[in-house]
Amino acid sequence: MxxxxxxxxxxxxxxxxxxxxxxxxxxxLFWSFLKPFFMLIILYVVFHSFLKVDVEHYTWFLLLGIIFWNFxxxxxxxxxxxxxxxxxILKNINIPPFVIIASSLLHSFWTFLIGLGAFFLIIFIFGFSPTGTIFLIPYFIMLLTFFTVGVSLIIVPLSVRFxxxxxxxxIFLQMLFWITPIVYQHFLVPKTYIKWYLLNPLARIIVETRTVVLYDKIPESKQILITAGIVISIFMIGLLVAKKSSRSFVEHL
Amino acid sequence: MITIDSISKKYRIPHEKRITVFETLGGYLRNRMEYQDFYALKNITLSIQKGEIIGLIGKNGSGKTTLLKILGGVLSPTEGVFAINGKVAPFLSLGVGFHHELTARENLYLYGAILGMSRNEINEKLPDIFDFAGVERFKDVKLKNFSTGMIGRLAFSLMIQTDPDVLLLDEIFAVGDKDFIPQSIGILERYKKEGKTIVLASHDLEFISKYCDRVIFLENGNLGMFGSAGEVIKMYLAS
Known part of the structure; x- marks a missing residue:
């Protein structure tokens, strides 16, 4: 064999x-577009029409944040x-649990890529021509993916145990949603908190992606390095956890 | 060849089972958790020769499935070691991993991948698999419309397309009909000739005494007896 x-x-x-x-x-597949679309409408109405948040390209600003967040x-x-x-399957067949986790993540990843493709199609249709720095987007997709994989590898064993x-x-996700600059810009955060606020890799990735996609700028290289450092650390911790827990957590399933 | 050296499988059964974060935290605050040790298998030592068909008998809960799962690598033993020469088929019971909302063909792609076959290989073997299972007409029917027996046949037909050295089978003939059982026994006999080792757990004593070279009798996780089919079955019936 x-x-x-x-x-x-x-x-x-x-x-x-x-x-x-x-x-x-x-x-x-239409359903997977409907969810971000309705999220966009709700958040746009509340934050743009009611609370008067004023950001350049707010619709696209919001939608990009939503797509990254949803992934x-x-x-x-x-x-x-x-x-x-x-x-x-895990209880009867000798395959490593990471195979199951990876298959689930791959599925989410495709849905994310399709959503992102639709995003660029829509902004193109509405006449927003993507800026020159857009060639950097694969890098940020990669960062977000590594971060998501790392976090999943850490939390899946926990969810099996508890x-x-x-x-x-x-609850944590709900909190994270609001401490990530999805509906607002990160420099609205008071100076005293911003140092801690920017430890959130998701916040950093979203801010930097918007910079290159919507505002035709490249983030400072120091910031880019810090983001990559945080993401890689979390990814490595995830790999370590996955390796350590390997098959043992199957017995808790 | 399979050698098993003093294998035990111990489960810690908490007096009050805490499976949530709150229960665990609360438990740590009040007192240390108290456990009761339960041995699903205790100090099993035996060796099986290449090409043998081994029966595995014992009452419900005597550790048959635990032993198969340990040999299959699904569970790890608490104590002891074992060694297996050759590739072990990575599954125990038929139809695990089959999804009822997918069609027979789609399930074969999925299950085949788990058993190590690529989509192309499956496509090549598809006619054989359906032919052997006798479900050719239903290849694009969702599995939820299949009978238990048909699902068993489909899984068995896919299994024989992989070419393992060691097969661990848990009660697989319980669902086959009068045509399928002789068919599958034919396969087992062919495997034996080819020198494959088979360990099968079953409650069908007639079947065991007819086809197994030797039989393992497990009693509450202990090795009750390991020897020729006739003697072991006699002891099992007397227990």
């Missing part, structure tokens, strides 16, 4: 997830749900 090609397993699992998610629903929030939540949903971890994570 041949050695199992884990990449092939990851690919087939995420493809099966993709089919299962959209099978038999009339709108199919992180959905991917981390789905990876926890997926491990429980696939418990029967059945209520999912609730805690929901």
């Amino acid at each position: 041949k050695k199992i090609n884990y990449f092939n397993v990851i690919k087939e699992l995420s493809w099966a997830d993709f089919k299962l998610k959209y099978y038999g629903s009339i709108f199919g 992180f929030a959905d991917a981390t939540k789905d990876s926890m749900q997926n491990i429980t949903a696939k418990a029967h 059945k209520d971890f999912g609730h805690l994570w929901d």
